[in-house]
Amino acid sequence: MLKIAVIGAGVSGLSVASLLAKAGYNITVFEKSDAISEIGAGVQISPNGFCVLKEMGVSERALKKSICNNSIAICDYQKGKRLLQFEQRSALGNKNFRLMHRADLIDILLEAAESNKVSIKLGCSADASLLSDQYSIVIAADGVHSKTRNFLNPSQRKNSDVGYFAWRAIVPNTINHHDGVRVTVAPNKHVVSYPIRDRKKLNLVLIQECKNEGVFEWSLEESPDQVRRIFSDFGGDLGEAFCEIKKVNRWGLSSHNIPTNWGKDNIVLIGDALHPMLPFLAQGANFALEDAFVLAKLIDLYTMEEVTDKYVQIRKPRLLRLxxxxKKNAWNFHLKRGFFRACAHRGLVLLDKTLPQSAERPFRWLYSHDITKLNI
Ligand SMILES: Cc1cc2nc3c(=O)[nH]c(=O)nc-3n(C[C@H](O)[C@H](O)[C@H](O)COP(=O)(O)OP(=O)(O)OC[C@H]3O[C@@H](n4cnc5c(N)ncnc54)[C@H](O)[C@@H]3O)c2cc1C
Known part of the structure; x- marks a missing residue:
């Protein structure tokens, strides 16, 4: 039986560990933190990620712990006026687009890993090159600041797209938010909001463009008043939601050019370790789930020499398109004030009155893709 090491117990590490253990492999996950815990924040699991949860046998639990994302609303920041709202449900048929707490997702993945007899070693900071002598395969799921990615790609260490900060908070849902995602856009800023946990809570992600040359730490605590100051020009009911913020974390966002080397010898990258991305389409965790399915299947079917080539072949075109x-969303969300912004918003309002459903078409390739049906 192949002995496989996974570095990192996030979405990608726990998922690939579970899938491989279910297929009969001996899996050890190394996690540097002393406990598997999640910072308070929500996560959107779109149908392309959800089908992997189904394959893992955890879809019933995920459904119970989440809310259906019925529609997406795009609003202007000044008075919170709706520009466009389009349904998700009918366009995606019976596929599941869910909104949930990240801690609930991690709990579900952890329980699946444990029930598949994955051994999890907490408080163990692991090094891929050392583990590669002891294990047949090392899967590096060590996140956005992956040391393994740097080790495999020493000349591509630099982050790109670094000019953003994000704040994440969960507040009581006092504004009776619709069952879906609202994106409220402003020049240089936007806020994403959606209900979670039986609609009792509201997840807020607040993003601002600003110079950031060195702060890429995740989860720095921030003062709620400072956040309210930065977003004080947001009108409508969001202002009310901001008043509820008691605890908020700041994240220095970065993405990375897709690395040249996805693996070397018996080491291979997955999830944010492979492709850190800006959260402007809420796909990091969903792509981590897709990666996990593909990698687990490839490891089960092919030799390690073939795995990396096939992995790149299958995943790279989709990743490039994403x-x-x-990049398009980053530009569209933060249009500066002026003629162009006014025209774009008039266009959205017109679409809302005429053909709102057509707004989901550009994303159908992304959400409707069922990786578990792929002939690997
Ligand atoms: C503001 C914001 C909003 C987002 N919203 C969404 C969303 O709605 N939907 C979505 O799909 N995605 C979203 N994402 C992205 C998503 O959170 C990530 O893409 C996803 O969590 C990546 O999972 P991962 O397992 O690859 O990495 P991580 O979750 O970062 O896990 C990496 C793990 O590796 C561990 N580790 C690191 N180094 C070592 C080491 N040497 N030894 C042992 N352990 C190690 C870490 O402690 C960590 O537990 C969002 C991101 C941000 C910033």
Whole structure:
């Protein structure tokens, strides 16, 4: 039986560990933190990620712990006026687009890993090159600041797309938010909001463009008053939601050019370790789930020499398309004040009155893709 090491117990590490253990492999996960815990924040699991949860046998639990994302609303920041709202449900048929707490997702993945007899070693900071002598395969799921990615790609260490900060908070849902995602756009800023946990809580992600040359730490605590000051020009009911913020964390966002080397010898990258991305399409965890499915299947079917080549072949075109769409969203969300912004918003309002459903079409390739049906 192959002995496989996984570095990191986030979404990608726990998922690939579970899938491989279910297929009969001997899996050890190394996690540097002393406990598997999640910072308070929500996560959107779109149908392309959800089908992997189904494959893992945890979809019932995920459904119970989440809310259906019925529609997406795009609003202007000044008075919170709706520009466009389009349904998700009918366009995606019976596929599941869910909104949930990240801690609930991690709990579900952890329970699946444990029930598949994955051995999890907490408080163990691991080094891929050392583990590669002791294990047949090392899967590096060590996140956005992956040391393994740097080790495999020493000339591509630099982050790109670094000019953003994000704040994440969970507040009581006092504004009776609709069952879906609202994106409220402003020049240089936007806020994403959606309900979680039986609609009792509201997840807030607040993003601002600003110079950031060195702060890429995740989860720095921030003062709620400072956040309210930065977003004080947001009108409508969001202002009310901001008043509820008691605890908020700041994240220095970065993405990375897709690395040249996805693996070397018996080491291979997955999730944010492979492709850190800006959260402008909420796909990091979903792509981590997709990666996990593909990698587990490839490891089960092919020799390690073949695995990396096939992994790149299958995943890279989809990843490149996603990165392009994320860049477009980054630009569209933060349009500066002026003629162009006014025209774009008039266009959205017109679409809302005429053909709102057509707004979901550009994303159908992304959400409707069922990786578990792929002939690998
Ligand atoms: C503001 C914001 C909003 C987001 N919203 C969404 C969303 O709605 N939907 C979505 O799909 N994605 C979203 N994402 C992205 C998503 O959170 C990530 O893409 C996803 O969590 C990546 O999972 P991962 O397992 O690859 O990495 P991580 O979750 O970062 O896990 C990496 C793990 O590796 C461990 N580790 C690191 N180094 C070592 C080592 N040497 N030894 C042992 N352990 C190690 C870490 O402690 C950590 O537990 C968002 C991101 C941000 C910043």
């Amino acid at each position: 990165m392009k769409q994320i």
